[in-house]
Amino acid sequence: MSRVLLAPTLAVGAWSPTLTAWSLPIGGSSGAGGFVGEAWGKVGNVQALRERLTVRGNNRLYAVAEIPSKERPKWSDFSYLRLPLLNRRLAFEVDLSAVGCGCNAAVYLVAMPPRPGADASMYCDIQGYDAEPCLEIDLLEANTKAVQAALHTTVGRGGRAGSCNQDGCVANAGNTAASAGLYGLHAPRIDTARPFTVSATFDEGGAFDVTLVQQQASLLFFDPAAVNGSASPDGFPAPVPATDRARTRAALSGGMTLVVSLWSADDLSWLDGGCDAAHPRRAVETAETFEEEGGGEEELEADAPAPPNALQSWTI
Numbered sequence: 001m002s003r004v005l006l007a008p009t010l011a012v013g014a015w016s017p018t019l020t021a022w023s024l025p026i027g028g029s030s031g032a033g034g035f036v037g038e039a040w041g042k043v044g045n046v047q048a049l050r051e052r053l054t055v056r057g058n059n060r061l062y063a064v065a066e067i068p069s070k071e072r073p074k075w076s077d078f079s080y081l082r083l084p085l086l087n088r089r090l091a092f093e094v095d096l097s098a099v100g101c102g103c104n105a106a107v108y109l110v111a112m113p114p115r116p117g118a119d120a121s122m123y124c125d126i127q128g129y130d131a132e133p134c135l136e137i138d139l140l141e142a143n144t145k146a147v148q149a150a151l152h153t154t155v156g157r158g159g160r161a162g163s164c165n166q167d168g169c170v171a172n173a174g175n176t177a178a179s180a181g182l183y184g185l186h187a188p189r190i191d192t193a194r195p196f197t198v199s200a201t202f203d204e205g206g207a208f209d210v211t212l213v214q215q216q217a218s219l220l221f222f223d224p225a226a227v228n229g230s231a232s233p234d235g236f237p238a239p240v241p242a243t244d245r246a247r248t249r250a251a252l253s254g255g256m257t258l259v260v261s262l263w264s265a266d267d268l269s270w271l272d273g274g275c276d277a278a279h280p281r282r283a284v285e286t287a288e289t290f291e292e293e294g295g296g297e298e299e300l301e302a303d304a305p306a307p308p309n310a311l312q313s314w315t316i
């Protein structure tokens, strides 16, 4: 088992459209890897120190296999890290205590091409705003109020569609009063004022769960035997359909890219159900640890989202 920590830190720097890479060993990799960030992310808003990655402001980072020792790297100098996840567990620790309601700290896998293009990341996800849609596994989309995990294997909209589509096979805690005891600031089960671990276990067939762990407490959160959302015909939790598991297995066998991002929006109610007195919109910070366990082996284009907002940050 290898274990790695990632972490972020705030710096309100000048806008600096430069491709930047941060060295950081990630579980199972040779130790030469790290993260490369989109050029629209502020350089000083990401730090990789002592195996911790810290991110502030709008940023999107990709795990890469190796960081070339060049002063001004180009996208084409990198190849994405392909974690072999079938039959494995991927776990990381996060500190979301400063990721306020209205912000989304996300750790997810997308079926991107194995290498960036000459001068662009070639980012894709299921929504397909930047490129052809590709399969997306959201392990964590979260702030201090709510947490969501989702599987998206195909385009298409609508709940009860019978597949994990753009709306997704979804698990959420904290977005309604009914689940507020499970997750939130000072919640009895997972207290977002303190760090917790996100653990995803993948089986051979493409099914995976996501479990949140904090000291003695644990929350089996995304359960492949009972997920909500687009694949449940009657609106109640249902198993992830066999077709979606098979598509997930195929994508994981081909290798998926690990993405870490932080962003905010005026309306993130799909995630957090809206902010409240206990979870106001506020400044944020986060921390995270990656670890991978398992059997044996082990410039850019700036179609930029909203400009960085120094009031949000997180540490991975």
Ligand SMILES: *[C@@H]1O[C@H](CO)[C@@H](O)[C@H](O)[C@H]1NC(C)=O
Pocket (backbone or CB within 6 Å): 170, 171, 172, 173, 179, 221, 222, 227, 228, 236, 237
């Ligand atoms: C799924 O939906 C049901 C019914 O709305 C809800 O009670 C349950 O908490 C949801 N489960 C998850 C994991 O989101």
